Amino acid sequence: MAVATETPPRVSPARRARSRALARFVRHRLALFGLGAIIVLVLLCAVGPYIWPYNDLRIDIRHRFAEPFMSAHILGADALGRDLFARLMIAGRVSLTVGFAAMAISTVIGTFVGTIAGYFGGAIGSMLMRFVDAVLCFPSIFLLLALAAFVQPNLFTITLVIAATAWMEVARVVEAQIRSLRERDFALAAKVLGASDAHIMFHELLPNAVAPIVVASTLNVARAILLEAYVSFLGYGIQPPTPSWGNMLNNAQEYLATAPWLALLPGLFIILAVTGFNFVGDGLRDALDPRLDIT
Amino acid sequence: MTQPRQMDPGALLQVDDLSVRFRSDAGVVSALNGVSFAVRSGETVALVGESGSGKSVTSLAIMRLTPSPPGCQVGGHVWLRGTDGVPLDLLALPSEAMRKVRGDRIAMIFQEPMTSLNPVLTIGEQIAEAIAVHRGTARASAWDAAGDLLELVGIPEPRARLATYPHHLSGGMRQRVMIAIALSCDPALLIADEPTTALDVTVQAQILDLLRRLQKRTGMAVIFITHNLGVVAEIADRVMVMYAGRIVEQAAMRTLFQAPRMPYTVKLMHSVPRLQIGGERVVLEAIPGSVPDPTNLPPGCAFAPRCSHAAEGRCDAVSPALEEVGAGHFVRCVRWREIADGVGR
Amino acid sequence: MTRFLLRRLAQSLVLLWLVSVIGFAVLHLAPGGPLAEFTLIPGMTTAQLKLIAHQMGLDRPLPVQYWEWFRRMLAGNWGRSYRDSQPVLYVIAAHLWPTLELMVSSTVIAILLGTWVGVLGAIRRYSVFDYLATVGAMIALSIPTFWFGLVVIYIFSVKLAWLPAGNLYTIGNGSFLDYAVHLISPSIVLALVTIAIWSRYLRASMLEVVNQDYIRTARAKGVPEQTILFRHTIRNALLPMITIAGLQLPTLLSGALVTETVFTWPGMGRLFLDSIGYRDYPVVMGILMFSAVLVLLGNLAADLLYAAADPRIRLD
Numbered sequence A: 001m002a003v004a005t006e007t008p009p010r011v012s013p014a015r016r017a018r019s020r021a022l023a024r025f026v027r028h029r030l031a032l033f034g035l036g037a038i039i040v041l042v043l044l045c046a047v048g049p050y051i052w053p054y055n056d057l058r059i060d061i062r063h064r065f066a067e068p069f070m071s072a073h074i075l076g077a078d079a080l081g082r083d084l085f086a087r088l089m090i091a092g093r094v095s096l097t098v099g100f101a102a103m104a105i106s107t108v109i110g111t112f113v114g115t116i117a118g119y120f121g122g123a124i125g126s127m128l129m130r131f132v133d134a135v136l137c138f139p140s141i142f143l144l145l146a147l148a149a150f151v152q153p154n155l156f157t158i159t160l161v162i163a164a165t166a167w168m169e170v171a172r173v174v175e176a177q178i179r180s181l182r183e184r185d186f187a188l189a190a191k192v193l194g195a196s197d198a199h200i201m202f203h204e205l206l207p208n209a210v211a212p213i214v215v216a217s218t219l220n221v222a223r224a225i226l227l228e229a230y231v232s233f234l235g236y237g238i239q240p241p242t243p244s245w246g247n248m249l250n251n252a253q254e255y256l257a258t259a260p261w262l263a264l265l266p267g268l269f270i271i272l273a274v275t276g277f278n279f280v281g282d283g284l285r286d287a288l289d290p291r292l293d294i295t
Numbered sequence B: 001m002t003q004p005r006q007m008d009p010g011a012l013l014q015v016d017d018l019s020v021r022f023r024s025d026a027g028v029v030s031a032l033n034g035v036s037f038a039v040r041s042g043e044t045v046a047l048v049g050e051s052g053s054g055k056s057v058t059s060l061a062i063m064r065l066t067p068s069p070p071g072c073q074v075g076g077h078v079w080l081r082g083t084d085g086v087p088l089d090l091l092a093l094p095s096e097a098m099r100k101v102r103g104d105r106i107a108m109i110f111q112e113p114m115t116s117l118n119p120v121l122t123i124g125e126q127i128a129e130a131i132a133v134h135r136g137t138a139r140a141s142a143w144d145a146a147g148d149l150l151e152l153v154g155i156p157e158p159r160a161r162l163a164t165y166p167h168h169l170s171g172g173m174r175q176r177v178m179i180a181i182a183l184s185c186d187p188a189l190l191i192a193d194e195p196t197t198a199l200d201v202t203v204q205a206q207i208l209d210l211l212r213r214l215q216k217r218t219g220m221a222v223i224f225i226t227h228n229l230g231v232v233a234e235i236a237d238r239v240m241v242m243y244a245g246r247i248v249e250q251a252a253m254r255t256l257f258q259a260p261r262m263p264y265t266v267k268l269m270h271s272v273p274r275l276q277i278g279g280e281r282v283v284l285e286a287i288p289g290s291v292p293d294p295t296n297l298p299p300g301c302a303f304a305p306r307c308s309h310a311a312e313g314r315c316d317a318v319s320p321a322l323e324e325v326g327a328g329h330f331v332r333c334v335r336w337r338e339i340a341d342g343v344g345r
Numbered sequence C: 001m002t003r004f005l006l007r008r009l010a011q012s013l014v015l016l017w018l019v020s021v022i023g024f025a026v027l028h029l030a031p032g033g034p035l036a037e038f039t040l041i042p043g044m045t046t047a048q049l050k051l052i053a054h055q056m057g058l059d060r061p062l063p064v065q066y067w068e069w070f071r072r073m074l075a076g077n078w079g080r081s082y083r084d085s086q087p088v089l090y091v092i093a094a095h096l097w098p099t100l101e102l103m104v105s106s107t108v109i110a111i112l113l114g115t116w117v118g119v120l121g122a123i124r125r126y127s128v129f130d131y132l133a134t135v136g137a138m139i140a141l142s143i144p145t146f147w148f149g150l151v152v153i154y155i156f157s158v159k160l161a162w163l164p165a166g167n168l169y170t171i172g173n174g175s176f177l178d179y180a181v182h183l184i185s186p187s188i189v190l191a192l193v194t195i196a197i198w199s200r201y202l203r204a205s206m207l208e209v210v211n212q213d214y215i216r217t218a219r220a221k222g223v224p225e226q227t228i229l230f231r232h233t234i235r236n237a238l239l240p241m242i243t244i245a246g247l248q249l250p251t252l253l254s255g256a257l258v259t260e261t262v263f264t265w266p267g268m269g270r271l272f273l274d275s276i277g278y279r280d281y282p283v284v285m286g287i288l289m290f291s292a293v294l295v296l297l298g299n300l301a302a303d304l305l306y307a308a309a310d311p312r313i314r315l316d
Helices: A013-051 A084-120 A122-137 A140-150 A155-164 A168-182 A185-192 A197-233 A261-288 B055-063 B095-101 B123-135 B139-152 B171-183 B201-218 B229-235 B253-258 B263-270 B336-340 C002-029 C033-039 C046-055 C062-074 C088-123 C128-140 C145-159 C176-210 C213-220 C225-247 C249-262 C268-277 C281-309 C311-315
Strands: B011-024 B027-040 B044-048 B072-081 B087-089 B106-109 B189-193 B221-226 B238-243 B246-252 B323-326 B329-331
Touching (some): A013 A084, A013 A261, A084 A155, A084 A168, A122 C002, A140 A197, A140 C002, A140 C268, A155 A197, A197 A261, A197 C249, A261 C128, A261 C145, B011 B221, B027 B055, B027 B221, B044 B055, B044 B229, B055 B106, B055 B189, B055 B221, B106 B171, B123 B139, B123 B171, B139 B171, B171 B201, B189 B201, B201 B221, B229 B253, B238 B263, B246 B263, B323 B336, C002 C062, C002 C281, C088 C176, C088 C225, C088 C249, C088 C268, C088 C281, C128 C176, C145 C176, C213 C225, C225 C249, C225 C281, C249 C281, C268 C281
Parallel strands (some): B189 B221
Antiparallel strands (some): B011 B027, B238 B246, B246 B329
């Protein structure tokens, strides 16, 4: 019996099916890896400083630029001899806190704007969404720096400023979801029964939009951590001596030739955290709503 | 394996024991199970059946265009008489040789004229491409030939149309363009997969008329796939009825309409509305039940679960063989004789 | 076509207006508002400030102030830099070219590489290459641009000493080659994110086109696979990418700012950062508005280009 397989002819059907299954598995594994990375990082930053013998602020001139793995400073020391690992853990507290807090605020703003715009539609809805479009016209780093330049930078203001530049995506996602849900039977039924607009919006419709909100918020944590790193690296975010992953890279460029680990290590922590949230967000998108997947 | 089996001397295309299986999440889908038939030069054979019966898969398998992503296995033989008279097994051809057959010896038109043309290429480019691919013709003369083809398929102002894009044309006009592409290399066989289904009734009639005229002119054979028995009556010389990936009845068009033997064919005819003036009222019957799950076909006759003549222990036991019940009339039913003699119920 | 054009133009004008409202609001957020300029001058008294405020019309209702400000913006009067008293638009124009150069060269790199990765990922779906591209793109989107810049400098400038660590050119050497060599590292750094985004979207777009009926038609015509890929599939898959490219402009500008900082590249991004350092609010505001307008125009241009490239748009 002749067997023909089409385009590409060399791959057997069995192999193709196997690799499809593999695709799902790998996808899932990436999300698990991301979750694992986040848990490890959070635990490390929360508990680590209590266990680790070095303090993040203790200056130890004898160990300036200690190389990683060469002394008790396992990840080396910076220009003032401060233990890098201790600093990375404390910086992680700051960066992760800013990330989570900015996510929470931007999710609340975005959900609120998106719900109002999606529910009322018409002039209010389109005006709100055009406003979202207009904010998105500003490159986020420019807007972020302009706002940050006007405020006294501290943990709280930086979080607010980041949230102010990161809520638009959530608003778009929620608006689209609410707009499509608004015409469904249960919303109309609630309306006929005399429920108030606020009740329909926040009790009937919003719970049905939780899945995309969760996905968008997870990706927003990644975004917020990155934005904090950018603005702190550029000198307008978290101010020394409080370390953050971004501001630890502040002066690292000067020492690139002599102490490259000062630049590499904080970056790796940022990448690990951001990748973690991106993987989890992507996995959640696959799991909660496969139609949203662009891949 | 590639040694040509005895190919019917009159046949242009001979399909032997063609089977197609897809691997899906639900299990292995048996889309086609041992389909065999032949098509002679110049004749029109209609493939009839409900959706999911395997008509389209048959045509795609002949062209080797079955969709690749769901791991798809095609088995059997498809013999095509080459220009030199020597039979070629299409399923065993290297893909490059098969590509040269497509659009040249065998051409195909599809159900959806609205989406079957590339939206960003002009009509002229799309017709000329087919000519250039197979004839290596220079651009200018391919363009000229494309204009002639548009004229042939009855498109007004053919030469001006060459530079327009598909979205400028109606569905009927686009289907004419598809036919022009199909005819560009004088194929010996045209496979028309529900070419009129998506069109208005009046446009349908025009397209059928066009196909008939062109066939007379070029002498090509046509495999016409449809679920519309009215269309079959208008165009076919012979009819093959398909059900659950098998041919269940095969006969000359008149024979089939006058004396259908397979209970499924009978039911299919009764489910078609007919316009009758002054005649007795015909009650429209829907066929009870639905097409069987292709991942889990019944062990016996696939139609048995829906058949009012089904006999326990016989119809559901073994899959019936295709039996010759008259000259060129074949039926896949163990009880055809009893039913014909009127002792069916 | 005309209707499409008019609709897009109207939408852009509404957006432009909203952008200006946001810009105006941000300006008034500044400590001291538009008066900040004068509060910095030593010896300035409250009474004098009040007088200036009156002269500048700051005691008038906000809508009136907005209208005055907006009119001046439209007329090209964007104020003067505190640092050197040059008109803001002039200062921006002087720094625009290096930024554009960087953006164009990185976009060219990104489109070439991203197209290659995206197309190959789509035609070899679920292959090892496809996985690496998928995971690689997600990691690339998680890398801070400045960090990637530092890594590139460390490898290619510090360790290998193949490429300069920054600047537009070597002082005293104005050759084309010298310019080109300086452009390599920052372009690659800026391209990373765009490559990731472009390849992901193109892969998705390719996978959509591959299943279209007209691809099956091309196959039924006997068109060789190579020709189907280039003439039919990629061509159609690239169409929606025009819009995607337009939407990437804000990200690209943000990336340019960071890249310019790392590579001491004298462009608009660096100017922006320096101006923030000097509290040079007119320039900060100017660049903020300018970049938003640039993004707006970029999106409009992408839409027009899309309309020109897709014959179907001409209908409405």
